[in-house]
Amino acid sequence: MNKLPIETRVQILRLLCEGSSMRSISRVAGVSINTVTKLLVDAGLACANFHDEVVREIPAQRVQCDEIWSFSYAKQKNVKHAKAAPEGAGDAWTWTGIDADSKLIVSWHVGDRSAFTGTSFMADLKARLANRVQLTTDGHRAYLKAVSEVDFDADFAMLNKIFAATPAGPGRYSPAACIGTIKTPVMGNPDPQHISTSFVERQNLTMRVSMRRFTRLTAFSKKFENHCHALALYFFFYNFCRVHKTLGATPAMAAGVTDRIMKMEDAVSLIDAANPIPAIRGPYKKSAAAEISN
Secondary structure, three states: OOOOOOOHHHHHHHHHHOOOHHHHHHHHHOOHHHHHHHHHOOOOOOOOOHHOOOOOOHHHHHEEEEEEEEOOOOOOOHHHOOOOOOOOOOOEEEEEEEEOOOOEEEEEEEEEEHHHHHHHHHHHEEEEEEEEEEEEEEEHHHHHHHHHHHHOOEEEEEEEEEEEOOOOOOOOOOOOOOEEEEEEEEEEOHHHHOOOOOHHHHHHHHHHHHHHHHHOOOOOOOOHHHHHHHHHHHHHHHHOOOEEOOOEEEEHHHHOOOOOOHHHHHHHHHHHOOOOEEEEEEOOOOOOHHHHHH
């Protein structure tokens, strides 16, 4: 079985996390686009499993949640007119929950923006926390049902933004100017000073500039599955490899999940562990009886 040198695989994974497109990576690394895609799929599966196993019992105190929009193959309004749209085409919302102190992405989920997806996200977030937290979300009403249905033990508050009444032009992506916020306690006794979504929104900006799939105007995911694989790789890089300037360590180190800065070589090791090379069989030798009969 042919396998790329570890240096080439590390280079491809690093470029995937630094905002390079897959075709530009194939040109820089001197490999085919199919090779880059295969490595992305393998890395995404390995990193998602690693996150699921390791990011548990997080001793967070304040958790902020938000969702960020993108799409795969075509925007939702254009899917019905798209030619041969694959399953999963349309809007793809990434729900994220971040520990405000360690900046660790505790949980993430990709789907639509419905209360059903919100409930799945909140259930996973709840399962990864070690104690009661102060939970802050934006004003999306799906969070109300999600927190209630999973019986989330938290001091829950919502931060509702007030936007200026400015008309949105055609093709506009950004919301109108925010002119104020309303802090709304929902459950428990949340501290008003910490009712904020600033950290999770800043992380969403980092995610948007770090992955070409989120630039929307010039690039987007062609397959929903590859979109999820790219996110799994990015969150591994963000949590375990990228040193946060305000912390002087990775978010995983700040949260006590690991005691060292991990590298992309570790991601390659995860891939190899999940996809071991089959034993190479020796040349086939006929038996004496078979030789005679032939």
